[in-house]
Amino acid sequence: MEAEGAIAGIENIEQRISKMQGEMQGINARLEAAVKLADGSAYPTASAAKPAAAKKVQEPRTKETAMSAEVVDSNPYSRLMALQRMGIVSNYQAIRQKRVAIVGIGGVGSVAAEMLTRCGIGSLLLFDYDKVELANMNRLFFRPEQSGMTKTAAATETLININPDVELEGHTLNITTLNGFDEFKRILSDDTDKSRVDLVLSCVDNYEARMTINQVCLELNQTWLESGVSEDAVSGHIQLLQPGITACFACVPPLVVASGIDERTLKREGVCAASLPTTMGIIAGLLVQHALKLLLKFGEVTPYVGYSSLKDFFPTMSLKPNESCSNGLCCKLQSSQPTSELATTNPAADVDESSPFHEDNEWGIEVAPEAEAASSPALGEQALPEGLSYSLPVQQPAQSEVAPDAEEHMDNTEPSLEDLMQQLETASSSNKGDSKAH
Amino acid sequence: MAESWDSGTKEAVKQIPLLTSIAGPRDKQEWQEKRLKQELQSLIKYIQLNKQTDSDWFTITSNKDGTHWSGKCWGGKICLTVHFKPLWAKNSPHFGIAHALCLGLAPWLAAEIPYMIGEGAIKVKS
Numbered sequence: 001m002e003a004e005g006a007i008a009g010i011e012n013i014e015q016r017i018s019k020m021q022g023e024m025q026g027i028n029a030r031l032e033a034a035v036k037l038a039d040g041s042a043y044p045t046a047s048a049a050k051p052a053a054a055k056k057v058q059e060p061r062t063k064e065t066a067m068s069a070e071v072v073d074s075n076p077y078s079r080l081m082a083l084q085r086m087g088i089v090s091n092y093q094a095i096r097q098k099r100v101a102i103v104g105i106g107g108v109g110s111v112a113a114e115m116l117t118r119c120g121i122g123s124l125l126l127f128d129y130d131k132v133e134l135a136n137m138n139r140l141f142f143r144p145e146q147s148g149m150t151k152t153a154a155a156t157e158t159l160i161n162i163n164p165d166v167e168l169e170g171h172t173l174n175i176t177t178l179n180g181f182d183e184f185k186r187i188l189s190d191d192t193d194k195s196r197v198d199l200v201l202s203c204v205d206n207y208e209a210r211m212t213i214n215q216v217c218l219e220l221n222q223t224w225l226e227s228g229v230s231e232d233a234v235s236g237h238i239q240l241l242q243p244g245i246t247a248c249f250a251c252v253p254p255l256v257v258a259s260g261i262d263e264r265t266l267k268r269e270g271v272c273a274a275s276l277p278t279t280m281g282i283i284a285g286l287l288v289q290h291a292l293k294l295l296l297k298f299g300e301v302t303p304y305v306g307y308s309s310l311k312d313f314f315p316t317m318s319l320k321p322n323e324s325c326s327n328g329l330c331c332k333l334q335s336s337q338p339t340s341e342l343a344t345t346n347p348a349a350d351v352d353e354s355s356p357f358h359e360d361n362e363w364g365i366e367v368a369p370e371a372e373a374a375s376s377p378a379l380g381e382q383a384l385p386e387g388l389s390y391s392l393p394v395q396q397p398a399q400s401e402v403a404p405d406a407e408e409h410m411d412n413t414e415p416s417l418e419d420l421m422q423q424l425e426t427a428s429s430s431n432k433g434d435s436k437a438h
Numbered sequence: 439m440a441e442s443w444d445s446g447t448k449e450a451v452k453q454i455p456l457l458t459s460i461a462g463p464r465d466k467q468e469w470q471e472k473r474l475k476q477e478l479q480s481l482i483k484y485i486q487l488n489k490q491t492d493s494d495w496f497t498i499t500s501n502k503d504g505t506h507w508s509g510k511c512w513g514g515k516i517c518l519t520v521h522f523k524p525l526w527a528k529n530s531p532h533f534g535i536a537h538a539l540c541l542g543l544a545p546w547l548a549a550e551i552p553y554m555i556g557e558g559a560i561k562v563k564s
């Protein structure tokens with residue numbers, strides 16, 4: 001018992017340390033900005049060109065305590081607060097109380113972070129394990145002189161200068177590793193193990209990271225928005241994931257927006273993906289627009305928006321959760337949902353789901369990419385609109401023809417886990433491959 | 439994809455017990471009590487089968503949670519991304535680690551090792 005207490009204590013300390021490390025990145029950036037302000041060396045290139053006149057304009061602004069609606073040139077929030085006067089948003093200032101996590105600070109995530117920073121978001125948690133490279137310079141946000149810095153440090157440095165009112169945390173972390181997973185969840189959790197963020201934005205570029213975010217968000221019952229840009233750089237999508245209410249990322253295979261080449265959301269090693277600042281900027285814009293609508297409660301949040309730039313086409317749809325989702329937690333959350341909530345989630349669904357398929361199948365629709373998929377009852381009702389298809393075969397319900405008598409093959413009764421581990425170890429150690437292998 | 443495996447590999451994979459539990463490591467209890475046990479059973483069976491045919495080619499063990507697996511083989515690394523996802527999606531939850539080794543690493547080694555020896559990249563240890 002005492003050992004357990006000690007372990008819990010250590011975990012608590014680890015949790016605090018990782019949070020403090022993130023906050024430190026934000027504080028460091030703030031400090032550096034202040035130092036530069038003090039010695040007048042902020043924005044060195046510009047001040048070298050126009051020393052006297054430029055300096056006055058360049059000084060990073062000081063922290064604002066509240067958002068003013070006053071219409072003066074010096075108010076950074078006047079144009080945003082005008083949204084209230086125009087009746088778009090009922091309480092814009094609520095954004096100061098919102099905390100958003102952005103996972104993946106690449107071509108989409110960094111731009112999303114800048115947009116939210118300029119909107120005056122309360123706080124941002126930035127996650128990435130990568131460094132800025134010159135190969136990233138065809139995208140927005142990062143600058144060549146930041147090459148070699150971690151993306152989180154470079155981003156906090158830039159963002160704190162743009163808007164010192166935003167609390168920033170940079171977490172240099174690979175969430176798909178065993179330890180990274182636990183740390184990611186810890187950082188998103190408060191002291192009572194509930195989520196401490198209002199929204200998670202997924203701006204990652206691979207399936208594993210999306211599945212990691214999916215798992216953590218299901219465990220924390222946390223709404224998240226997923227985004228993606230195709231490897232050929234000409235299409236993309238955003239998707240709303242509300243645990244138990246909309247499809248989770250494991251409910252159905254990832255969708256592909258037709259553009260000629262499959263996205264598959266899968267990164268291929270050694271194959272260089274194409275990217276365009278335009279497509280990434282558009283997807284980041286759609287993503288943050290969704291985020292603002294969710295956070296400030298205005299407009300309609302379409303559960304899935306695709307974007308095909310070659311045809312200027314935006315397929316939209318809703319994605320109902322799969323009752324036989326492979327993720328047990330997803331199923332549990334679905335059954336704990338009051339029915340009224342399920343009915344109100346998809347404002348744009350009716351129009352899109354009833355739209356007829358084109359006769360000539362211009363978009364190369366593959367509702368059932370494999371013959372077996374058609375028989376899946378969970379998805380039969382979820383016909384895809386034109387321009388969208390699944391990137392993988394739809395998952396088989398258990399006990400399919402793949403293994404009619406799987407129970408027979410697998411002896412579920414005994415031995416114990418320890419026995420089995422021992423057996424495997426014995427089998428492995430008496431393996432003659434062991435002596436050959438080195 | 440499925441069509442590209444040789445008949446030997448197809449025969450081998452048929453003999454590996456299929457799994458039935460769909461749990462993952464985050465499902466703690468079901469993982470510990472069912473899926474992990476099934477993974478271990480199918481691996482043990484696969485190793486036994488390999489020994490019977492004198493083609494014993496890998497070792498594998500895991501940490502106690504079954505979240506980290508390590509072992510040895512004759513070099514190589516399994517590509518579990520683009521080529522495997524469709525196959526796995528179709529056969530979830532029945533394929534496990536043993537099937538991945540059989541369908542992924544084994545054919546990879548069979549194809550690549552002779553080539554690497556031919557290129558002089560690796561040498562046969564006598």
Ligand SMILES: [Zn+2]
Nearest residue numbers: 248251325330
């Ligand atoms: Zn699900």
